[in-house]
Amino acid sequence: xxxxxxxxxxxxxxxxxxxxxxxxxxxxxxxxxxxxxxxxxxxxxxxxxxxxxxxxxxxxxxxxxxxxxxxxxxxxxxxxxxxxxxxxxxxxxxxxxxxxxxxxxxxxxxxxxxxxxxxxxxxxxxxxxxxxxxxxxxxxxxxxxxxxxxxxxxxxxxxxxxxxxxxxxxxxxxxxxxxxxxxxxxxxxxxxxxxxxxxxxxxxxxxxxxxxxxxxxxxxxxxxxxxxxxxxxxxxxxxxxxxxxxxxxxxxxxxxxxxxxxxxxxxxxxxxxxxxxxxxxxxxxxxxxxxxxxxxxxxxxxxxxxxxxxxxxxxxxxxxxxxxxxxxxxxxxxxxxxxxxxx
Amino acid sequence: xxxxxxxxxxxxxxxxxxxxxxxxxxxxxxxxxxxxxxxxxxxxxxxxxxxxxxxxxxxxxxxxxxxxxxxxxxxxxxxxxxxxxxxxxxxxxxxxxxxxxxxxxxxxxxxxxxxxxxxxxxxxxxxxxxxxxxxxxxxxxxxxxxxxxxxxxxxxxxxxxxxxxxxxxxxxxxxxxxxxxxxxxxxxxxxxxxxxxxxxxxxxxxxxxxxxxxxxxxxxxxxxxxxxxxxxxxxxxxxxxxxxxxxxxxxxxxxxxxxxxxxxxxxxxxxxxxxxxxxxxxxxxxxxxxxxxxxxxxxxxxxxxxxxxxxxxxxxxxxxxxxxxxxxxxxxxxxxxxxxxxxxxxxxxxxxxxxxxxxxxxxxxxxxxxxxxxxxxxxxxxxxxxxxxxxxxx
Numbered sequence: 001x002x003x004x005x006x007x008x009x010x011x012x013x014x015x016x017x018x019x020x021x022x023x024x025x026x027x028x029x030x031x032x033x034x035x036x037x038x039x040x041x042x043x044x045x046x047x048x049x050x051x052x053x054x055x056x057x058x059x060x061x062x063x064x065x066x067x068x069x070x071x072x073x074x075x076x077x078x079x080x081x082x083x084x085x086x087x088x089x090x091x092x093x094x095x096x097x098x099x100x101x102x103x104x105x106x107x108x109x110x111x112x113x114x115x116x117x118x119x120x121x122x123x124x125x126x127x128x129x130x131x132x133x134x135x136x137x138x139x140x141x142x143x144x145x146x147x148x149x150x151x152x153x154x155x156x157x158x159x160x161x162x163x164x165x166x167x168x169x170x171x172x173x174x175x176x177x178x179x180x181x182x183x184x185x186x187x188x189x190x191x192x193x194x195x196x197x198x199x200x201x202x203x204x205x206x207x208x209x210x211x212x213x214x215x216x217x218x219x220x221x222x223x224x225x226x227x228x229x230x231x232x233x234x235x236x237x238x239x240x241x242x243x244x245x246x247x248x249x250x251x252x253x254x255x256x257x258x259x260x261x262x263x264x265x266x267x268x269x270x271x272x273x274x275x276x277x278x279x280x281x282x283x284x285x286x287x288x289x290x291x292x293x294x295x296x297x298x299x300x301x302x303x304x305x306x307x308x309x310x311x312x313x314x315x316x317x318x319x320x321x322x323x324x325x326x327x328x329x330x331x332x333x334x335x336x337x338x339x340x341x342x343x
Numbered sequence: 344x345x346x347x348x349x350x351x352x353x354x355x356x357x358x359x360x361x362x363x364x365x366x367x368x369x370x371x372x373x374x375x376x377x378x379x380x381x382x383x384x385x386x387x388x389x390x391x392x393x394x395x396x397x398x399x400x401x402x403x404x405x406x407x408x409x410x411x412x413x414x415x416x417x418x419x420x421x422x423x424x425x426x427x428x429x430x431x432x433x434x435x436x437x438x439x440x441x442x443x444x445x446x447x448x449x450x451x452x453x454x455x456x457x458x459x460x461x462x463x464x465x466x467x468x469x470x471x472x473x474x475x476x477x478x479x480x481x482x483x484x485x486x487x488x489x490x491x492x493x494x495x496x497x498x499x500x501x502x503x504x505x506x507x508x509x510x511x512x513x514x515x516x517x518x519x520x521x522x523x524x525x526x527x528x529x530x531x532x533x534x535x536x537x538x539x540x541x542x543x544x545x546x547x548x549x550x551x552x553x554x555x556x557x558x559x560x561x562x563x564x565x566x567x568x569x570x571x572x573x574x575x576x577x578x579x580x581x582x583x584x585x586x587x588x589x590x591x592x593x594x595x596x597x598x599x600x601x602x603x604x605x606x607x608x609x610x611x612x613x614x615x616x617x618x619x620x621x622x623x624x625x626x627x628x629x630x631x632x633x634x635x636x637x638x639x640x641x642x643x644x645x646x647x648x649x650x651x652x653x654x655x656x657x658x659x660x661x662x663x664x665x666x667x668x669x670x671x672x673x674x675x676x677x678x679x680x681x682x683x684x685x686x687x688x689x690x691x692x693x694x695x696x697x698x699x700x701x702x703x704x705x706x707x708x709x710x711x712x713x714x715x716x717x718x719x720x721x722x723x724x725x726x727x728x729x730x731x732x733x734x735x736x737x
C-alpha cells in the first residue's frame with residue numbers, strides 16, 4: 001500500500017477514513033446505549049424499552065436522541081458562554097480521535113503511528129479537560145464540585161492506566177498498535193503442528209489487564225467511580241446545567257469512549273482484531289468483526305459492574321489508586337521486564 | 344527592610360496554612376436524595392462539611408390545627424398522611440389515645456388485625472429503605488428487588504383496608520368492616536378477605552427471600568461497607584440527647600423498643616427479638632432495619648394463627664362524645680417512637696392534638712452528625728436516618 005502522505009490522495013483518503021470511523025462509532029454508541037438499557041433491565045427484573053421501533057424497543061436510543069434535540073437549548077446567564085458551548089465537543093472529539101490509531105485489521109488502520117500508545121493515552125486524557133471546562137463554565141456549585149472531582153480522579157487513575165500500558169509496551173517492544181497486535185500473533189510454542197500464539201492477557205499480563213479495566217471504569221466515570229456525576233449527591237455533577245443537543249453530545253461521548261476504551265483494552269490485552277489460524281488477507285475482512293466482538297464482551301463487563309455495585313467515595317478512589325493500583329502496576333512492569341528477558 | 348527580614352517574612356507567609364474560602368451550598372429543597380422537600384444549607388470547605396443547617400417546613404400541612412375542627416373519626420384520615428410510607432402505623436397510637444380517653448376497649452379481633460397490618464406497614468416501610476438507601480449510595484439494582492416484594496405487602500394491606508398507602512381503617516373501638524366483609528359491625532361472620540392468610544404466608548416467604556437477595560447484594564458488599572462502616576457514628580448518649588428513637592437509636596446500642604416496653608397492641612403474646620447493634624454507624628442502622636423486617640415477618644406469621652374470632656367493633660355510641668381529659672399514647676412506628684397527645688374539652692372534636700412525629704426528632708441530629716463529614720457521607724448519613732418529610736413537617 002503506497003503511503004498517502006506522498007501520493008496526493010491524502011485528503012480523499014483521510015475523509016474516507018474519518019467517515020468510516022464516524023459510521024462505526026455513532027451507530028456503535030447508539031447500539032451500546034440500547035444494550036445498556038436492555039441488559040440493565042434484565043438484571044433488574046424489568047423488560048426495558050419495548051415499544052419504540054415496533055419490536056424489542058430497538059429504536060429507543062433514536063427516540064431519546066430526537067427528544068434531546070427538541071429540548072430547549074439552555075445556557076445559564078451566569079455561565080461562561082464560549083467555554084460552556086465548547087466543552088461537549090472537546091469531550092466527544094477526544095474520544096473519536098482515539099480511533100485514529102486503533103487497528104481493525106492488518107491494513108485497516110487510519111494511521112499507524114509509531115507512538116500510538118502514547119498518543120492514545122494523551123488524547124483520551126483530553127476528555128477530562130472538557131469535563132473540567134463544563135464544570136467550571138456552568139457557574140453552578142454542583143457542576144464545579146463535579147468538575148473538580150473529575151480532575152482529582154484524572155490524576156488518580158491516569159497513572160495506573162499509563163503504567164499498565166507501559167508493561168504491554170515493554171513486552172511488545174513497540175508503541176505502535178498494529179505492532180502490539182503483531183506481537184500477540186507471534187508463535188510462542190508449537191503443539192502437534194499447530195503454532196500457538198497467546199494474547200498478552202495470557203502472557204503474564206492478567207494483573208495489567210485488571211488494572212487497566214479498573215482505571216478505564218474510572219476514566220469513563222461509571223459506577224463505582226462515577227463521583228463526578230454522583231446523581232444522589234451532586235444532582236448530575238458537571239452535567240447539571242446541560243440540556244438538549246449538548247447533553248446528547250456528552251451522552252454519546254460517554255458511550256463512544258466506552259467503546260474506544262474497550263477497543264484499546266482488546267487491542268492491548270486480547271489480541272485486537274487477531275484470530276488464531278486465520279491469514280492476514282482474511283483478517284482484513286473478519287478483523288473488524290473480531291474486534292467488535294471483543295469490544296462487546298468488555299462493554300458487557302462495564303455494564304455488569306455498573307448495575308451491580310454502589311459508588312465509592314472520592315478519597316477511597318485515591319486510596320485505591322495510590323496504595324494499590326500504582327504499586328501493583330510497578331510490580332507488573334518488573335514482571336513484564338523479566339518475562340521479556342526470559343522468554 | 345533588610346533582606347533578612349524579607350526572608351523571615353516570606354517564611355512566615357509560606358508557613359501560614361492556605362486559606363480557602365468556604366463555599367455555601369444549598370442542597371434541596373429539590374434534590375434527588377433529600378426524600379422530599381428538605382433543604383440543607385451547608386457550608387463546605389472543599390468536600391468537607393463545616394456546618395449544616397436543615398431548613399424544614401416546606402411540607403407543612405397544619406394537621407395539628409386541622410385536627411381541632413374535625414371529629415375523631417375524621418382525624419384518622421389526616422394522620423395516616425403524616426408518614427406516608429407507613430400510613431397504617433400512624434393511625435394506631437392516635438386511635439388508642441382516643442380509646443383511652445373515651446374509655447372504650449377495642450375488641451380482641453380488631454387488636455390482632457391492627458397488629459398484623461402494623462407489622463406489614465413496618466415491612467413495607469423498611470423495604471422502601473432497603474431500596475432507597477443503596478440507591479443513594481449508587482447501587483440501583485436492590486431497589487427493584489425490594490419494591491417488587493413490597494408490592495405484595497401493599498396488596499395485602501389493600502385487600503383488607505381498601506387503601507395501599509392511606510388505609511384510614513381504624514375506628515374508635517375497633518376497625519372498619521373489612522372490604523367485602525358485609526356492612527354489619529356486630530356479626531361474628533365478618534372475616535378478612537378470602538385467601539388473606541395464604542396470601543400473607545406467601546408474601547412473608549417472598550419477603551424473607553428478598554431479604555436474602557438484599558443480603559447478598561448489599562450486606563456483604565465491600566463497597567457498601569466502605570461507604571457506611573464507621574460513617575456517621577451516633578453514640579448512645581448523643582442519640583438520647585437528640586431524641587432519636589426506633590432503629591436509629593437501637594443501632595447505637597440501646598435496645599429500646601416500645602413494642603416490648605409499652606405495647607398498645609398484643610405484642611406480649613407473640614415471640615420476637617428486638618434488633619439492635621452496637622456502634623451506631625450507617626451500616627448498623629441498615630443492618631438493624633434488615634433484621635427488623637425478618638422479625639416482623641416472624642410476628643406476622645404468629646399473629647395470623649392467633650387472630651381470635653369475634654366482632655370487629657366494640658359497642659360505640661353513634662355520635663362519639665369524648666369526656667374531658669387528656670392522654671398521651673405512643674407506639675413503635677417503623678421509624679421510631681410516634682406519639683399523640685390528645686386534649687379533650689368534651690364533645691365530638693379534640694381541643695388540641697399534639698403529634699410527636701419520629702422523623703422530626705431523628706432529623707434534629709443532622710447538624711451534629713454531619714459536622715466534619717464529607718459531601719458523599721452527607722447522602723449516606725441522611726439516607727441511613729430514614730426520615731420522611733411528611734413526618735418531619737406534619
